[in-house]
Every structure is written in C-alpha cells, then in structure tokens.
Amino acid sequence: MNLRRLGPEYYDRLPIYPPGKPIEETAREFGLAEDQIAKLASNENVLGPSPKAVAAIQAALPKLNLYPDGSAFYLKEALCRRYSNYGVTFDHLLPANGTNEVIELLMKSILQPDEKIAVWTPTFIIYELCCRSNGRQVVHVPMDPDFTYGVDAMIQAIESDPKIKMVFLANPNNPTGSWVGADWMGEFIQRLPSDIVFILDEAYKEFVRAENQADGISIALGRPRTLTMRTFSKAYGLAGIRVGYGIGDRDMVALLNKARAPFNCNSLAQAAAVGALEDEEFLVASRELVENQLPALRRGLEGFGVKTWDSQTNFLLGDFQQPFDPLFPKFLEEGVILRPMTGYGLPTFARVNIGTEANHHRLWAACEKILG
Ligand SMILES: Cc1ncc(COP(=O)(O)O)c(C=O)c1O
Numbered sequence: 001m002n003l004r005r006l007g008p009e010y011y012d013r014l015p016i017y018p019p020g021k022p023i024e025e026t027a028r029e030f031g032l033a034e035d036q037i038a039k040l041a042s043n044e045n046v047l048g049p050s051p052k053a054v055a056a057i058q059a060a061l062p063k064l065n066l067y068p069d070g071s072a073f074y075l076k077e078a079l080c081r082r083y084s085n086y087g088v089t090f091d092h093l094l095p096a097n098g099t100n101e102v103i104e105l106l107m108k109s110i111l112q113p114d115e116k117i118a119v120w121t122p123t124f125i126i127y128e129l130c131c132r133s134n135g136r137q138v139v140h141v142p143m144d145p146d147f148t149y150g151v152d153a154m155i156q157a158i159e160s161d162p163k164i165k166m167v168f169l170a171n172p173n174n175p176t177g178s179w180v181g182a183d184w185m186g187e188f189i190q191r192l193p194s195d196i197v198f199i200l201d202e203a204y205k206e207f208v209r210a211e212n213q214a215d216g217i218s219i220a221l222g223r224p225r226t227l228t229m230r231t232f233s234k235a236y237g238l239a240g241i242r243v244g245y246g247i248g249d250r251d252m253v254a255l256l257n258k259a260r261a262p263f264n265c266n267s268l269a270q271a272a273a274v275g276a277l278e279d280e281e282f283l284v285a286s287r288e289l290v291e292n293q294l295p296a297l298r299r300g301l302e303g304f305g306v307k308t309w310d311s312q313t314n315f316l317l318g319d320f321q322q323p324f325d326p327l328f329p330k331f332l333e334e335g336v337i338l339r340p341m342t343g344y345g346l347p348t349f350a351r352v353n354i355g356t357e358a359n360h361h362r363l364w365a366a367c368e369k370i371l372g
Helices: 023-031 051-063 073-081 099-110 127-131 151-160 182-191 216-222 250-259 267-277 279-305 328-333 357-370
Strands: 092-094 116-121 138-143 163-169 197-201 227-231 244-248 315-319 351-355
Touching: 023 216, 023 250, 051 267, 073 092, 073 267, 092 099, 099 127, 099 163, 099 227, 099 244, 099 250, 116 127, 116 151, 116 197, 116 351, 127 138, 138 151, 151 163, 151 182, 197 216, 216 227, 216 244, 216 351, 227 250, 227 357, 244 250, 328 357
Parallel strands: 116 138, 116 163, 163 197, 197 227
Antiparallel strands: 092 244, 227 244, 315 351
16 A cells, blocks of 8 residues: 655654653653652742642632633733843734643744754754654754853854844753853944844743843843743743743734644743732842852862863753763762753753752762762
8 A cells, every 4th residue: 555654754863852751651661659769850930830720720729611712811921020121012022831832832933844953062952853743944053062051153154044034042042051141242243234033032031040131031022033931831830831922023023923723822831920929028039049050050060070161050061971871870870960961962961950958968979889
C-alpha cells in the first residue's frame, strides 16, 4: 500500500524537546521518596507558587464550567496597572499559555516560507525547535568567548543574509545566564536594520541584580516590530499553570491574536497571574533567595572542579570538564536532577538551578560521592 507521507519531511530531522526529568519519574525509576529528590533541572522556583496566585486559583475553581475570558480582560488590566508608567494599553498585550506559546505564534504568524530567524548560540532551544517545526530555518550566531553576546557577529549575519526576518535575544540567557545592559542594548538596537523583527525574551528579568539594566518594556514600546516576553513561570513560581505574555508593537500583537487559539490562556492561569501580580512579598522573597544562594551554589560547584560563569538568573551553567551524560544517572541515583546540556552542543556541561538549603546539601553529598 502506498500511503501519502504522514507529516512534512522537515519533521523527520526534528528532535523532541528534552524537558527536565520530573521528580515523580525519578522517584519511580530509582526507588526514592519524592521528598528525597532535589530537582535543580528546570529553573523552577523552589519556594513553590505565589500564595496569592494559589488563593486566586481556588477562588476561580467554581467557574470551571465556563470557558475562559478569551480576551483575558482582568489580566490585561492588571498588566496595564503594573506598567502604567509606560502607558501600556490592552492592545500592547498578548497573554498566552506560557511564553512558549508566544514563541510558537511568532514563528507561525511572522515568518513567510523562505524566511529565517537568527539566534545567538547557545540559547533557549525552543526558538530553534518552534522555528523548525514550522519548516523555517535558523541561523546560529556563536556567542563570543565566555558566553557573551556579540553585536558585530549578529549584525554581520543579518546583513549577509536577507532571508533573516526575526532575531531572538534572551536577556538573561538560558542556559548561559549571560546578560546585557542598557548600553549594549542601545548600540544593538541602533545598528539593527529597522525591518528586522526583534524579540526580547525576559523570562528571568526579575532576578537581574546588575545596575544599568536595559528596560525591555520601553524598548518594546519604542521600537516598531519589537516584542518583549515575560513569564509567570520563574519568579512567580507558576510554571505548572502555563502563563506568560508578549508586550509591545500593536501591529505584531494584532497579528499574533489572529494566530492564537480562542481560549489560549485558561481561566485558572489568568486568575493566578492576576493574583501573582499583587504578590510583591513573594516576588521579593524569590529574588532574595536567588541573591543569597547563588554565590554559595557557585562556590560549591567550583569547589568540585566545575567551571561556572557569572549569572543574573536563578541558575548556573556548569562545565563538569568530563562528559556529563554518564554522570547524569549517577546524580539521579543520589536524588539530584540536573539538566544535561548535550542537546545544546555542550556535552561536558549541565545546568543547575538554585534550590533550597536542603536541596543544596543533597547536591553536595552527591558531588562528594560522584566527583569527590
Ligand atoms: C529563556 C526562556 N524563555 C522562555 C521560557 C519559557 O517560559 P514559559 O514557562 O513562560 O513558557 C523559558 C523556560 O525555561 C526560558 O528559559
């Protein structure tokens, strides 16, 4: 029987996104109790979810029989309040099922069949996977030594390939933790050709401690064809409910609105995000945890011979100086889930996020046994 192909040819070479290994799966496979496991693999918030978000979810539960508000009115209203000093209005905002969905919508609605995106490498692998799953191509521009963002390299790539339509900048970057400030951003935007769509991913923005920060909201409102993305998954501890948003160019938001599903942001996610935006106390605690624990995590890893880089996020990239894939199951056996970086072209690296003190004790015990 000669059947037509099931899917497009470009799916044949498409890898599946490898998420951090779940706690439940690790517990099952290694015969461990769930509370013995330190998951440091997905840059989640180890403080749990924002309590005000949880209360808002509980209050919204009795209305689960109704479809969500497809326009996400109250969430947009809360975001407009949050960004009132920028003059943000409803039509600057696109709430979504995590920023992951914003990325998917961008690939679907912005790129014509032969157009490409450009990314610095290594960076969040979802940009590439979403782009390729839409049959579009990715141009990789290697980061400068020590994982810094080079302006020249990206501008040269864009100028030498007229098919590049959209460039993604994660600030701070995942998995490197790299960060650029206002001066860097000013130069980049000034040199970026005006027809290039600029996507600024600020998933970890709330953790940035450095001075002279680039202001992602005014950049997105000030430059046409620019969208900044923010998420509730990290600093607000809401990764499980899936809510993030794009903010910026009205024409882009209008386009993305046509591409999205009618109820892309579910009612519990909308309620949770509104609750979280009121939870300043939780946000401060999340930031403080990172600020207090990051230096100790870095010192500890370096003490075991793992090279690390400065990070403005809730995680560190570590070079274990030996292939990490064989070490990965050994850490799992000890109840520590790290994130191998082989899929990012960094076979001796793993990413490690900030944990609680108990998580870190477990990590050090595992390091002692495996690396010591
Ligand atoms: C740089 C970056 N952008 C976006 C995301 C996706 O976030 P969300 O949970 O909002 O889809 C992540 C998640 O890890 C990330 O690291």
